[in-house]
Amino acid sequence: MASATAPAAAVPTLASPLEQLRHLAEELRLLLPRVRDEAAVTVSREATTLTIVFSQLPLPSPQETQKFCEQVHAAIKAFIAVYYLLPKDQGITLRKLVRGATLDIVDGMAQLMEVLSVTPTQSPENNDLISYNSVWVACQQMPQIPRDNKAAALLMLTKNVDFVKDAHEEMEQAVEECDPYSGLLNDTEENNSDNHNHEDDVLGFPSNQDLYWSEDDQELIIPCLALVRASKACLKKIRMLVAENGKKDQVAQLDDIVDISDEISPSVDDLALSIYPPMCHLTVRINSAKLVSVLKKALEITKASHVTPQPEDSWIPLLINAIDHCMNRIKELTQSELEL
Numbered sequence: 001m002a003s004a005t006a007p008a009a010a011v012p013t014l015a016s017p018l019e020q021l022r023h024l025a026e027e028l029r030l031l032l033p034r035v036r037d038e039a040a041v042t043v044s045r046e047a048t049t050l051t052i053v054f055s056q057l058p059l060p061s062p063q064e065t066q067k068f069c070e071q072v073h074a075a076i077k078a079f080i081a082v083y084y085l086l087p088k089d090q091g092i093t094l095r096k097l098v099r100g101a102t103l104d105i106v107d108g109m110a111q112l113m114e115v116l117s118v119t120p121t122q123s124p125e126n127n128d129l130i131s132y133n134s135v136w137v138a139c140q141q142m143p144q145i146p147r148d149n150k151a152a153a154l155l156m157l158t159k160n161v162d163f164v165k166d167a168h169e170e171m172e173q174a175v176e177e178c179d180p181y182s183g184l185l186n187d188t189e190e191n192n193s194d195n196h197n198h199e200d201d202v203l204g205f206p207s208n209q210d211l212y213w214s215e216d217d218q219e220l221i222i223p224c225l226a227l228v229r230a231s232k233a234c235l236k237k238i239r240m241l242v243a244e245n246g247k248k249d250q251v252a253q254l255d256d257i258v259d260i261s262d263e264i265s266p267s268v269d270d271l272a273l274s275i276y277p278p279m280c281h282l283t284v285r286i287n288s289a290k291l292v293s294v295l296k297k298a299l300e301i302t303k304a305s306h307v308t309p310q311p312e313d314s315w316i317p318l319l320i321n322a323i324d325h326c327m328n329r330i331k332e333l334t335q336s337e338l339e340l
Helices: 017-053 062-085 092-118 127-144 149-177 186-192 198-203 215-245 251-261 264-274 281-304 315-339
Strands: none
Touching: 017 062, 017 092, 017 127, 062 092, 092 127, 092 149, 092 251, 149 215, 149 251, 149 264, 215 251, 215 264, 215 281, 215 315, 251 281, 264 281, 281 315
16 A cells, blocks of 8 residues: 655745845834833833932932932933934934934933932922923823834924914914904003003004004015915925825935925014014015025925926926915015115
8 A cells, every 4th residue: 555645844935145134124123113112111110210219208328329320320321322223224304303302301301300309308399290290201202203214204294284384373363353463462551541651652552553564564464474375285295295105215305305394384484473563574575585495495305206206296386386476476565675
């Protein structure tokens, strides 16, 4: 009787040596966020221990205090080391977020040590608990930090959209109320309604026309508001492109997009501040030109990057035309300032 031949065991196919090394590198990088989170937990635990121990009597002995200090120092050093373990090729945007979170925790812990060293035990002001809470909150934020540069870029772009949105809403509210300093002078008006005199004018009370917009000012505000709306639209479109088409391995291009986008919000703020009375039309023109320059550069960088698979997409020319239209109108309304 013929014996049945047992099937040969399948031999697993191994990847090439270089491919195995690349795979190992990816696995090790995936461990970094976990190490980062664990280091934050350690720091938080040390902060809790110190706050409890030094918020009640009797205080620990010098020897015990030395041990506590050494543990805190070791925990902070280990935490800082995690930041330096983050490879630079993971992206500047991601590294900035991790660095910022690291600085918050280290600074918070230093403040906690200072408070514990000078605040009387069981102080009714609870300064130690307030300082401890800031450390705890900073440590809790660490797991929320993005894991890759694309996620970090989206987080920063979202923040910039929100900043510009807030600035635009504040500008619109001031224009709608036709009172740029609404609420700031109400008490003054009530207290001085029966005692109005020339001194009020000198001190800048509501009778001072510098506190209000002239007709020319209000006309100039219209294209300025439109330019800020275009800024918001620009950021929202860039964020959408990064979300839909951004690639995690294109870290340099994502960093470039975030870097130029970070300049939009401060430029919007400069323009927004310059429209408040007494308004200098030349300053408004200069700040508008700066914002336009930043917006066009942001659009150019985005258009040339991988997040715009079809550079001929019509939305970019449309935005540029809208921006140019706003700037041309601002130039028209401020031309007389240049001729003085």
